[in-house]
Amino acid sequence: MEKKTRKTRKQQVVEAEKPAEKQEEAAEPARAPVSRRPIWSGSITVGLINVPVKLYAMIFDRGVTFHFLHKVDNAPLRYEKVCTRDGKVVPWPEVVKGYEVAKNEYVVFGKEELDAVKPESDKRIRISKFVDYFSVDPLYFYSSYVLMPDKSKDAYGLLLAALQKMNKAGAGRITLRTKEYPALVHAYKDALVLTTMRYAYDVADPRSFEELKELAAPEKAELYLARKIIDDLSGEFDMAEYKDAYRQRVQELIKKKLKGEAITVEKPPKEEVKGLMEALRETLKQLEKK
Amino acid sequence: MTEKLTKVSFSNLDKVLYPKLKVTKAQFIEYYIKMAPKMLPFLSDRPIVLTRYPDGVEKQGFYEKDAPQGMPNWVKTVKLYSETAKRYVRYILCNDLDTLIWLANLAAVEIHMPLSRADDRGKPDFAFFDVDPEPPATIDDAAEVALLLKENLDALGFKAYVKMSGKKGLHVLLPIRREYTFKETRDFVHAIGKHMAKQSDKVVSEFSDTKKPSKVFVDYAQNSHGKTMVCPYSLRVTPDATVSTPIDWSDLKKSIKPAEFNIHSVPRLKKEPWKDIFENPQKLEVK
Numbered sequence: 010m011e012k013k014t015r016k017t018r019k020q021q022v023v024e025a026e027k028p029a030e031k032q033e034e035a036a037e038p039a040r041a042p043v044s045r046r047p048i049w050s051g052s053i054t055v056g057l058i059n060v061p062v063k064l065y066a067m068i069f070d071r072g073v074t075f076h077f078l079h080k081v082d083n084a085p086l087r088y089e090k091v092c093t094r095d096g097k098v099v100p101w102p103e104v105v106k107g108y109e110v111a112k113n114e115y116v117v118f119g120k121e122e123l124d125a126v127k128p129e130s131d132k133r134i135r136i137s138k139f140v141d142y143f144s145v146d147p148l149y150f151y152s153s154y155v156l157m158p159d160k161s162k163d164a165y166g167l168l169l170a171a172l173q174k175m176n177k178a179g180a181g182r183i184t185l186r187t188k189e190y191p192a193l194v195h196a197y198k199d200a201l202v203l204t205t206m207r208y209a210y211d212v213a214d215p216r217s218f219e220e221l222k223e224l225a226a227p228e229k230a231e232l233y234l235a236r237k238i239i240d241d242l243s244g245e246f247d248m249a250e251y252k253d254a255y256r257q258r259v260q261e262l263i264k265k266k267l268k269g270e271a272i273t274v275e276k277p278p279k280e281e282v283k284g285l286m287e288a289l290r291e292t293l294k295q296l297e298k299k
Numbered sequence: 300m301t302e303k304l305t306k307v308s309f310s311n312l313d314k315v316l317y318p319k320l321k322v323t324k325a326q327f328i329e330y331y332i333k334m335a336p337k338m339l340p341f342l343s344d345r346p347i348v349l350t351r352y353p354d355g356v357e358k359q360g361f362y363e364k365d366a367p368q369g370m371p372n373w374v375k376t377v378k379l380y381s382e383t384a385k386r387y388v389r390y391i392l393c394n395d396l397d398t399l400i401w402l403a404n405l406a407a408v409e410i411h412m413p414l415s416r417a418d419d420r421g422k423p424d425f426a427f428f429d430v431d432p433e434p435p436a437t438i439d440d441a442a443e444v445a446l447l448l449k450e451n452l453d454a455l456g457f458k459a460y461v462k463m464s465g466k467k468g469l470h471v472l473l474p475i476r477r478e479y480t481f482k483e484t485r486d487f488v489h490a491i492g493k494h495m496a497k498q499s500d501k502v503v504s505e506f507s508d509t510k511k512p513s514k515v516f517v518d519y520a521q522n523s524h525g526k527t528m529v530c531p532y533s534l535r536v537t538p539d540a541t542v543s544t545p546i547d548w549s550d551l552k553k554s555i556k557p558a559e560f561n562i563h564s565v566p567r568l569k570k571e572p573w574k575d576i577f578e579n580p581q582k583l584e585v586k
Contacts, residue, residue, distance in 0.1 A: 285332065289305060291333070292332050
């Protein structure tokens with residue numbers, strides 16, 4: 010087990026290091042890799058027209074991730090479901106789902122009961138209308154996926170060209186796994202992209218904050234000054250100006266640790282494993298002689 | 300780093316396999332790593348049988364002939380018909396260090412080997428005398444009988460080797476040319492046993508007499524197709540973590556205790572009494 014985690018850790022470091030070494034300043038990791046495995050396939054339907062597509066992951070959360078290990082032997086930890094009443098680990102067959110209706114009061118469901126009402130994926134992205142892409146509030150955007158043509162490229166190419174020409178997005182819905190999402194199909198960098206969206210009830214309305222009701226109207230002169238500052242600092246938004254500094258610092262630390270400059274992670278293995286390794290080295294030497 | 304030295308990833312190293320001596324699985328694996336150079340020449344190309352004690356020797360263990368599920372693909376196996384199981388069995392061949400370490404990691408406490416190798420199973424390369432004392436006879440009685448056996452074999456011009464069984468008895472082996480059948484080695488061992496029974500009333504040579512108290516049975520029956528012997532330097536399932544240890548004949552002249560040869564003491568033994576055992580396969584002919 011130890012072997013495995015160690016290897017992966019190293020690989021991650023190496024992957025992230027490569028671009029950094031090539032161009033000294035650009036310590037930012039390379040763009041997220043293209044996923045080669047579709048996570049969904051089906052078709053976009055507009056009325057009677059079908060565009061068969063495959064869905065690929067596009068958004069990755071590539072921040073620094075750490076694994077929890079046991080301090081004494083660096084063994085990875087796992088989570089267990091523990092009963093809050095007797096503190097014992099509960100095996101899966103004994104787990105049911107409960108909807109909390111009031112504090113500590115649950116409506117209990119078995120798996121079959123919930124499966125019965127699960128939305129069925131009909132393998133369709135149903136487009137009900139076309140909207141101006143920029144008219145959609147990006148606060149609702151949830152995640153995005155690359156759409157690729159499945160079998161026929163013609164229908165895909167046609168839809169892409171039309172959306173590009175008109176700056177429009179198809180609005181509709183898609184079921185992924187067990188959840189139905191509002192979704193947009195739009196053009197992005199010469200491809201069709203599907204963006205799933207949040208429901209309105211998942212987005213808070215900031216006007217519900219009391220503080221906002223006490224805001225005084227600014228003085229004219231103040232407003233003028235503020236507008237001047239904003240004007241002076243105006244520019245194009247450029248993602249390249251933003252770096253994950255924390256990630257960079259951690260990556261530096263990892264590099265140092267792997268070189269043996271620092272402690273803990275590469276801590277010598279536990280006494281007993283050390284004994285095994287010593288014995289192994291000695292035996293391998295003896296076997297070589299033979 | 301683990302990956303360079305062995306393909307095996309260790310598991311449950313803290314587990315205590317011998318509770319009386321508080322021997323952990325780590326120490327147990329370390330023992331087999333240390334003994335590998337001496338054991339591998341015996342094990343190689345023999346379809347082995349394991350006794351596994353994943354929860355320690357005081358808990359239930361099990362025999363295992365079939366290569367277990369989830370076996371790594373680099374472990375060599377051989378499919379052979381088992382006379383005792385009456386079916387084909389995929390046996391493990393322990394031909395290298397990694398396989399021995401893997402077996403140790405499975406808590407295969409005892410490793411048993413047949414007296415013949417997989418390429419010619421009908422032709423043993425050892426004739427095997429199992430010198431087995433029936434209580435209250437002890438290891439001392441077994442030693443006396445083993446020394447008598449050596450006298451007889453010496454007189455016939457044979458060079459025999461002795462090891463502790465790791466329990467109460469002694470094992471005497473005659474490395475032979477692979478020219479004889481099990482029936483021939485069995486008859487040979489039986490004939491010597493019968494002769495010895497005439498020489499000493501301590502010795503019994505027949506199965507019917509094995510349970511006679513205070514007697515020492517010179518067992519010939521292990522010289523059979525499909526039967527196995529505990530491998531030299533294999534640990535035993537005993538509270539004291541004893542080892543089936545090759546010894547010098549002269550060791551038998553003083554009183555020895557099986558517990559003296561255990562997981563801690565055996566790796567420290569300097570001498571190698573069986574060093575030349577493979578150098579002189581003998582003809583099973585009386586000069």
